[in-house]
Amino acid sequence: MSVAEKRKVTPVDYLAVERKAETKSEYLDGEVFAMAGGTHRHSLIGTNLAGELRSALKVGTCQVQNSDVRVLVRATGLYAYPDISVGCGKLEFEDEHQDTLLNPQLLVEVWSETTAATDRGQKFWHYRELESLRDYVLVSQYATLVEHFARQPDGSWLLRDYDQPGQTLKIDSLGVQVPLTEIYAGVEMER
Numbered sequence: 001m002s003v004a005e006k007r008k009v010t011p012v013d014y015l016a017v018e019r020k021a022e023t024k025s026e027y028l029d030g031e032v033f034a035m036a037g038g039t040h041r042h043s044l045i046g047t048n049l050a051g052e053l054r055s056a057l058k059v060g061t062c063q064v065q066n067s068d069v070r071v072l073v074r075a076t077g078l079y080a081y082p083d084i085s086v087g088c089g090k091l092e093f094e095d096e097h098q099d100t101l102l103n104p105q106l107l108v109e110v111w112s113e114t115t116a117a118t119d120r121g122q123k124f125w126h127y128r129e130l131e132s133l134r135d136y137v138l139v140s141q142y143a144t145l146v147e148h149f150a151r152q153p154d155g156s157w158l159l160r161d162y163d164q165p166g167q168t169l170k171i172d173s174l175g176v177q178v179p180l181t182e183i184y185a186g187v188e189m190e191r
Contacts, residue, residue, distance in 0.1 A: 143163075
């Protein structure tokens with residue numbers, strides 16, 4: 001018995017299908033990965049943080065995008081849908097559709113138990129290849145926990161954990177401070 005070879009999808013084919021699809025999928029190395037649906041808690045946390053970022057950045061050249069905008073990591077070929085992306089200055093898109101951002105400065109993932117390892121590992125490995133990226137933020141939807149990775153001048157990444165309700169997430173590259181109480185406003189924790 002022979003095993004059928006899996007057909008690789010080109011980025012062009014992926015985008016053609018993705019732009020018409022009712023559900024989102026991410027893409028890497030010729031493979032398409034369906035994204036799981038979100039939860040109320042996931043949505044509330046993402047909306048809270050996006051709202052705070054938008055409010056803090058409304059004067060200036062930065063724009064906050066939700067997960068409807070894809071990000072392409074050209075160096076690795078990853079197409080992904082971060083929960084929040086922030087681009088500053090002239091935003092660069094892959095093409096005239098303006099649905100695939102090339103130069104985010106901040107990416108945020110609200111992680112679940114099924115995405116935590118990927119968000120911290122493989123996705124972050126890809127995202128680090130974005131020259132524009134200065135900050136990567138992971139937000140737990142199960143406990144008060146925000147992990148902020150900030151790119152240092154030498155290219156290394158510094159991790160700062162925020163795990164107390166009274167703390168404030170500080171994103172120096174954007175000049176933004178967001179209290180954890182605002183990120184988790186209205187969210188009922190499981191633990």
